[in-house]
Amino acid sequence: MNLFSDWTWFHRLGSPRWFYQNSGRWLPWLSVVTLVVLATGLVWGLAFAPADAKQGNSFRIIYIHVPASFLALAGYYIMAIAGAVGLIWKMKLSYMVMKSAAPIGAVLTFIALFTGAVWGKPTWGTYWVWDARITSMLILLFLYAGVMALQYAYHSVDAASKAGAILALVGTVNIPIIYKSVDWWYTLHQPATIKLTSAPSMHPDMFQPLLVMIAGFYLFYALVLILQTRNEILRRERNTSWVRELAAAKMTTNTIANEAKSE
Amino acid sequence: MARQMDSGFLAWLRRDLLLAWRRRGEVASPVLFFIMVSTLIPLGLTPESTRLAEVAAGMVWVMALLATLLSVDGLFASDYQDGSLEQMLITPQLLPLPVLGKITAHWLTTGLPLTLVSPLLGLMLSLPAAGFIPLLWSLALGTACLSLIGAVGAALTVSLRKGGLLLTLLVMPLYMPVIIFGSASVSYAIDGINWLPPLAVLGALCAAAVALCPLAVAGALRATASN
Numbered sequence: 001m002n003l004f005s006d007w008t009w010f011h012r013l014g015s016p017r018w019f020y021q022n023s024g025r026w027l028p029w030l031s032v033v034t035l036v037v038l039a040t041g042l043v044w045g046l047a048f049a050p051a052d053a054k055q056g057n058s059f060r061i062i063y064i065h066v067p068a069s070f071l072a073l074a075g076y077y078i079m080a081i082a083g084a085v086g087l088i089w090k091m092k093l094s095y096m097v098m099k100s101a102a103p104i105g106a107v108l109t110f111i112a113l114f115t116g117a118v119w120g121k122p123t124w125g126t127y128w129v130w131d132a133r134i135t136s137m138l139i140l141l142f143l144y145a146g147v148m149a150l151q152y153a154y155h156s157v158d159a160a161s162k163a164g165a166i167l168a169l170v171g172t173v174n175i176p177i178i179y180k181s182v183d184w185w186y187t188l189h190q191p192a193t194i195k196l197t198s199a200p201s202m203h204p205d206m207f208q209p210l211l212v213m214i215a216g217f218y219l220f221y222a223l224v225l226i227l228q229t230r231n232e233i234l235r236r237e238r239n240t241s242w243v244r245e246l247a248a249a250k251m252t253t254n255t256i257a258n259e260a261k262s263e
Numbered sequence: 264m265a266r267q268m269d270s271g272f273l274a275w276l277r278r279d280l281l282l283a284w285r286r287r288g289e290v291a292s293p294v295l296f297f298i299m300v301s302t303l304i305p306l307g308l309t310p311e312s313t314r315l316a317e318v319a320a321g322m323v324w325v326m327a328l329l330a331t332l333l334s335v336d337g338l339f340a341s342d343y344q345d346g347s348l349e350q351m352l353i354t355p356q357l358l359p360l361p362v363l364g365k366i367t368a369h370w371l372t373t374g375l376p377l378t379l380v381s382p383l384l385g386l387m388l389s390l391p392a393a394g395f396i397p398l399l400w401s402l403a404l405g406t407a408c409l410s411l412i413g414a415v416g417a418a419l420t421v422s423l424r425k426g427g428l429l430l431t432l433l434v435m436p437l438y439m440p441v442i443i444f445g446s447a448s449v450s451y452a453i454d455g456i457n458w459l460p461p462l463a464v465l466g467a468l469c470a471a472a473v474a475l476c477p478l479a480v481a482g483a484l485r486a487t488a489s490n
Contacts, residue, residue, distance in 0.1 A: 087482075139436045139439055142432070142435065142436040143436050145432060146432050146433040146436065149429055149432055149433070150419060150420075150429065150433060153420070153423050153426075153429055154423070154487075159422070159486060159487045162486030162487065163419045163483060163486055163487050166415075166419065166479060166482050166483045166486060167415075167419055167433060169479070170415055170437065170479050171436075171437070173475065174436075174437050174440075177440050177468070178436070178437075178439055178440055180440075181439065181440035181443045181444065181464075182439070182440075182443070184443070185443045185447070188447060
């Protein structure tokens with residue numbers, strides 16, 4: 001008996017309604033903390049951190065580029081784990097998290113590629129090189145695109161969720177293989193002129209704001225994921241009574257507000 | 264039990280081979296595609312044999328990948344339409360075994376012919392002589408990988424009306440390690456380096472794919488084709 005009662009939190013977590021109501025309470029706090037951390041990191045990194053000896057101020061794009069790349073990769077695993085939880089425990093909520101995580105991860109991957117290209121122009125004189133890390137990021141973008149395309153291709157929500165979860169898991173198995181093989185391929189063809197290896201160590205004055213930015217991006221990711229998931233919950237549960245009540249309550253407050261305004 | 268599991272694999276292998284034999288024209292089309300695209304390369308690039316030789320290994324590999332990709336779309340399509348896929352899903356046997364039988368049949372009818380035709384293309388694209396044996400070996404192992412991985416994509420898109428293009432989007436990123444090691448073993452041999460290590464990695468990829476892909480295909484078929 002005790003065993004089952006210990007698991008109630010887990011089952012409650014699987015209820016979209018419970019998640020929607022509670023995440024509504026977390027959101028104000030989370031957004032304030034995210035905003036503070038991101039603002040601190042940005043101001044510190046862009047204004048107060050010392051300029052790089054060789055690259056000057058252009059290195060400061062690192063404070064966007066590196067956290068975005070971190071989250072792009074971590075986001076794929078978050079998406080795949082959510083999909084696996086959905087497949088194993090048949091949780092509706094985790095499928096919704098999986099679906100919401102895909103576009104966020106894809107956008108972060110694109111930001112990482114884009115800032116990398118912008119950074120590449122002043123540093124190496126070209127927007128694009130077929131470097132191992134850049135190529136891997138591009139493949140990651142394709143993997144995200146596959147999961148998203150598959151989600152949109154199905155009319156049945158159930159089939160879309162399961163198919164997306166299976167594809168995300170297959171991708172998870174493949175990501176280390178792809179990274180290693182692209183790395184190997186690059187060492188085979190490495191052009192001698194361009195070295196992408198970063199400086200062996202960053203000065204602490206530059207590194208600390210980067211850590212703050214990484215923390216800020218994690219918080220931002222969590223915030224956006226929760227917001228996206230809440231939208232997805234409302235969309236998928238739109239025919240349930242609690243969503244109808246929620247919508248009806250919103251409507252009445254709106255009409256009351258409108259009437260107050262007109263008076 | 265062992266006998267039963269065996270028959271699931273062999274029965275589906277035999278059935279698909281028989282079907283392929285009765286539709287010989289369809290089986291020939293990936294090979295024709297493979298040959299026809301290779302005439303585009305000298306037309307689009309250059310007829311000079313020295314410059315063709317530089318890109319021959321990679322080009323043959325890219326074309327083999329595309330030919331497999333085009334053919335893998337039909338792996339489950341006709342079975343889904345005529346209902347025999349549903350029969351496969353409700354059989355008491357372990358689902359990955361009939362799936363593996365179907366994939367093996369697919370490789371025997373596309374990957375193997377592509378491999379056997381590849382020396383001809385190598386000749387036409389003036390591939391250096393040292394590259395022919397590695398090309399055969401790497402394509403034999405590599406197309407098996409491509410069939411196995413492609414089957415996952417085919418299973419995920421089987422119930423969609425226009426699944427073909429989506430399938431290529433899903434599967435292409437997963438193909439990248441295969442083409443890296445496949446074309447590397449050929450270019451190693453041309454450069455006079457020991458070409459067995461990349462081939463061994465390709466073999467390892469193939470072994471992992473044999474173990475894992477039928478499971479993913481079975482899961483995907485259960486998730487998407489049953490409704």
